[in-house]
Each structure stands twice: as structure tokens, then as C-alpha cells.
């Protein structure tokens with residue numbers, strides 16, 4: 001057996017790794033073309049091959065849920081239609097969104113489930129839709145038993161969803177990022193103005209029979225400085241409106257574009273400047289480990305005495321105890337809060353009961369218009385994801401624009417098949433640690449997004465040797481978890497960049513092969529392929545050039561190059577009624593060694609394979625499922 005002699009060092013491969021362009025959802029991409037589906041469905045491994053065999057599309061279409069398991073016993077969808085996926089809607093969703101969902105799926109609207117009930121139901125569901133009131137933790141993904149493919153957050157903030165656990169379980173998380181922006185911004189302005197003029201307190205006083213005109217003298221907004229923390233969608237809409245009220249608006253956001261701020265007439269400043277100069281501070285950043293308790297004792301200590309705080313973001317971005325202290329000391333004159341660390345807050349929550357605090361029960365997104373919009377936005381995203389399309393609002397998967405997807409479609413198939421072939425050539429299979437992928441292309445490196453291809457190669461490499469279902473969501477995680485290091489290299493070709501990729505090569509280093517001829521001169525198992533007329537072809541195995549279309553299954557034989565070999569193998573297959581779709585012989589020199597690649601439509605029996613092995617000139621051979 002040829003001893004692998006790897007020459008690709010990890011350092012060299014890492015140095016050559018392509019730097020991926022991160023595609024941000026700045027412009028909402030068009031829906032993915034229906035021909036390109038992504039395999040979001042987790043499925044028992046036993047079904048995997050059968051399912052894949054049926055797939056003509058580049059990546060697996062999400063098959064409908066098995067009929068027997070679609071109906072939840074206590075679900076309103078007890079008239080569930082067999083074969084349709086089941087969507088659990090765990091919080092109130094607008095009617096238009098529900099109608100869309102019902103056209104496509106069995107919809108179980110079960111509001112106010114306890115965590116135990118949610119865990120009990122989730123293994124019967126393909127998708128789950130929540131708002132901010134449902135915690136979707138690791139326990140939920142574990143309880144789903146691999147069936148849950150999509151979590152839809154009918155709103156923006158996804159801090160109630162454990163994204164790491166979702167990713168590890170190959171579950172896509174989508175949100176509805178745009179439909180409630182204006183509602184949240186309007187609520188921020190409502191709180192700002194209501195707080196400045198003591199509307200809530202004065203209303204309560206008058207209703208209690210009092211007439212306290214002197215007690216409720218407010219403060220004016222015009223000419224005051226408003227600092228917006230988090231200059232994203234909501235923050236910028238608040239800024240526009242505050243400018244209309246005559247306020248001087250500044251913003252702090254480490255990731256915001258200065259151009260966008262300039263266009264709205266807002267100055268981007270440091271956190272320090274925002275803290276020290278603002279009369280009003282309005283919070284619009286997401287709750288993340290970095291923003292958790294961002295307004296704490298230290299931050300309040302820097303603020304101008306008498307500052308007023310508005311929070312329509314998340315309760316957790318404020319240290320609530322610190323805010324109580326700042327209110328009591330007079331550093332903060334007033335606060336207006338829509339969100340709380342714990343929702344609903346405890347009955348004795350000091351902020352809720354504080355006389356200088358105006359509160360609402362997380363109403364930022366609660367307008368008729370926003371809720372209809374959010375419901376439609378999330379229903380479309382969840383349906384698309386269940387169909388296997390890449391969602392524009394995917395939170396834990398790369399977003400690849402539709403035009404890139406359609407261009408890469410045949411290469412996506414090629415990538416998975418090369419991964420699948422390469423791993424089947426490894427003797428033993430399990431000990432893969434180092435995989436190098438080379439893309440030869442005339443495209444500039446930043447004009448070729450290879451994340452999808454890398455994910456599909458990973459899928460091809462890992463699925464045949466494990467029970468893990470790999471998709472675009474969990475590919476990188478799965479490779480890392482299994483200790484497989486995938487490095488990518490680009491070969492820049494001269495010529496027309498019209499075709500995105502000339503060839504893809506997959507190499508596995510530091511392993512032995514059950515078909516030693518697959519090991520190249522440099523010591524790695526090497527397979528290389530191209531797309532010809534839209535069809536993926538295997539064009540190189542080890543050092544041997546071949547040309548066989550990657551459909552059905554493949555037999556690779558190494559033989560002494562001599563007349564009659566094709567006939568001998570062909571007649572063994574013919575006797576067993578195995579149809580040969582393709583044959584190609586690659587040789588180093590005439591009458592020396594050659595590798596024959598034979599594409600077959602049916603899987604040959606063990607007996608047939610034994611007969612091929614017994615042909616005297618055949619030195620080694622391997623049967624590979626594509």
C-alpha cells in the first residue's frame with residue numbers, strides 16, 4: 001500500500017486559506033431559486049441514502065414530515081394533513097401570517113405553553129414560531145430529537161433563542177427584522193415625549209380625582225441632546241423622528257456606517273461622549289454578552305445630572321439595581337422603560353413602582369400594522385426555510401444572494417460528491433483530520449463566495465461516516481467538533497471569469513487509502529472534478545486523469561493497461577444486469593498502470609464485485625456510492 005507522505009503543512013494551508021466575504025443582509029436578497037434547495041431537514045441516517053438517491057436538485061429538498069408523526073395528539077391541527085410539515089406557533093401571531101402558514105403546513109397554535117409542555121410537543125414539530133415570551137433553550141433542541149428544522153422569531157431580538165444550540169442541531173433560526181422597526185421607533189418617541197411631560201403620572205393623578213398642574217411641569221425637547229445607543233434600524237428611525245422634534249441627535253454604535261449617520265444628520269460619537277453630553281439617552285442595541293448591563297453604576301456616574309433614559313431595546317442592557325440607585329440619587333431624573341430583565345417583572349419591582357419611571361409591558365412591536373407585517377414576514381421566512389430555501393433573514397447561517405446561489409448550483413452538487421468520494425477512499429474512514437480544498441478559478445478571490453461549497457464538501461465528507469446530518473447551518477460546527485480541519489486554497493487562473501470555478505480538488509492528508517492509486521504524488525488522497533454542461537464530472541483520482549459523470553455509483557479499478565480490460569469488466573457487469581453509464585481510462589503511460597472509472601446505475605452485488613476483483617490484470621478496485 002502506498003505510504004502517504006503529506007507535504008501540505010497546516011501552516012501552509014492556513015496561510016493559503018481564502019478569506020471569505022461575509023455577506024451582510026444590507027439589501028434583502030431575492031428568494032432563492034426554487035431549483036436550489038438546502039438540506040435543513042434532520043433525518044435518521046438510515047434514510048439518508050435513500051433520500052439523497054432521489055435528489056436531482058443540487059442539495060436535498062426538505063421532504064415533508066413522515067405522515068405518521070405530523071399530527072400532535074392535543075393539537076388544534078388534529079385534522080392535520082398527512083405529509084405536510086407541522087408548525088407550532090407558541091405565541092400570538094397575526095391572522096395573515098397564520099393563513100399563509102396554513103396553506104403550507106399543519107399549524108398548531110398553542111399559546112402560553114409551559115417549558116415542559118413545549119419540550120413535550122417539540123418532537124412533533126418541524127418548525128416553531130415564537131415572539132419574545134418563549135425561551136427556546138438548548139433543552140428544546142435536545143427534546144426535538146432532530147425533527148425541528150426552523151425556529152422563526154416573529155420579531156427582531158433573538159436573545160430568547162439559544163443560537164449556539166440551534167446551530168449545533170442544524171436548526172435554522174430566522175427572524176422578522178424589518179416589519180416592527182417603525183412600531184418600535186414610534187414607541188420610543190411615545191415614551192420620550194410621555195416621560196418629558198409626565199403624561200402617565202398626570203393621567204393617573206387626574207383619574208384619582210386630583211388636579212396637580214404644578215406637580216407635573218415637564219421639560220422641553222427642542223434643542224436638547226439625545227444620544228442614541230445602537231444606531232441600527234430602530235435607532236435610526238428614532239433619530240429621524242427626534243430631529244423632527246428639534247432635538248440635537250448624536251449616536252454611539254461601533255458598527256454603524258458614518259455615511260448613513262451623516263445622511264440622517266446624526267453625529268457618531270464615542271460611548272464616553274454620549275454618556276457625558278446627553279440630556280436624553282435612548283437604547284437600541286441588541287442584548288448580547290457585550291451589551292449586557294451596559295448601563296451600570298460606572299456608566300451612570302459619567303452622565304449629566306438629570307439625564308433621562310428610554311429603553312425600548314432589552315431590559316438586560318441596563319443594570320436595573322444601578323438604575324434604581326441613579327434615580328434615587330437624582331443622577332437620572334426619569335426613565336421610560338418598555339422592557340425588563342425579567343418579563344413580566346415581579347410585582348415589587350422597584351423600577352416599575354418608582355414615581356419617576358414610566359413603564360409599558362413590552363409594547364414596542366405591538367401595533368396592528370406591525371403585528372400583521374411581522375406575521376407575514378416570519379411566515380414567509382419559515383415556509384421558505386421548510387422548503388429548503390436559504391432564508392434572507394437567517395440568523396445562524398450565511399446569507400448567499402439568489403444570483404450567487406443559482407450560479408453555484410452545479411458546483412454545489414460537485415462539492416458534495418467530491419467530499420463523499422474522498423471519504424470513501426480513506427481506509428478506516430474515521431481518522432480524517434486535515435482536508436484541503438482547492439478552487440481553481442479566474443474569478444478574483446473576493447468575487448467567489450465558497451461558504452456554500454465548503455459546507456457541501458463537509459456534508460459529503462462527514463455524512464457517510466457518521467450519523468450526523470450536515471447542512472449549511474451546522475457544517476462548520478460539525479467539522480470542528482469532529483476535529484476535521486478544512487482549509488481552502490485558491491488557484492487564480494487566467495482567462496474569462498464567466499464560469500465561477502474551473503475545477504475543485506479535495507485532498508485528505510495523513511491517511512491511508514483503500515484504493516492506494518487515489519493517493520497523489522504529494523501523499524494525499526486526491527479527487528478532482530469539474531462541471532461539464534451543468535453536470536458534475538470526476539476528472540482526476542490520485543495522479544490519474546479520468547472523466548466520468550458523477551451520477552449513480554462508481555467503480556474505480558487499477559489495472560495493467562492492456563487490450564480487452566474494458567470488455568472484461570463490462571461483461572462481468574453485463575452478466576449481472578448492472579448498467580454501465582460511463583467508462584473512462586486514465587493512464588500514466590501506454591501499457592503501464594491505468595485507472596478505470598466506471599459509472600454504474602445499479603449497485604453491483606458482492607458476488608459481482610468479487611468477480612471483478614478476480615480478473616487477473618485488476619490490481620485493486622473500489623466501489624463508491626455517490
Ligand SMILES: NC(=O)C1=CN([C@@H]2O[C@H](COP(=O)(O)OP(=O)(O)OC[C@H]3O[C@@H](n4cnc5c(N)ncnc54)[C@H](O)[C@@H]3O)[C@@H](O)[C@H]2O)C=CC1
Pocket residue numbers: 155156157158177180181184229230231232233234235252253254255256284285286287290291312313314338339362363364365366
Ligand atoms: N421593545 C420592542 O418591542 C422591540 C425591541 N426591539 C429591540 O431593539 C433592538 C434593535 O432592533 P433593530 O434596530 O431592528 O436591530 P439592528 O440590528 O438594526 O440594530 C442594532 C444596532 O445595535 C448596534 N450595536 C451592537 N452592539 C452595540 C454596542 N455595544 N453599542 C452600541 N451599539 C451596538 C448594532 O451595530 C446595530 O446597528 C433589537 O435587538 C431588539 O432587542 C426591536 C423591536 C421591538
Ligand SMILES: O=C(O)C(=O)COP(=O)(O)O
Pocket residue numbers: 131132133154155156157158180362363364365366
Ligand atoms: O422584535 C423584538 O425584538 C421585540 O422585542 C418585539 O417583541 P414581541 O414580538 O412583541 O414579543
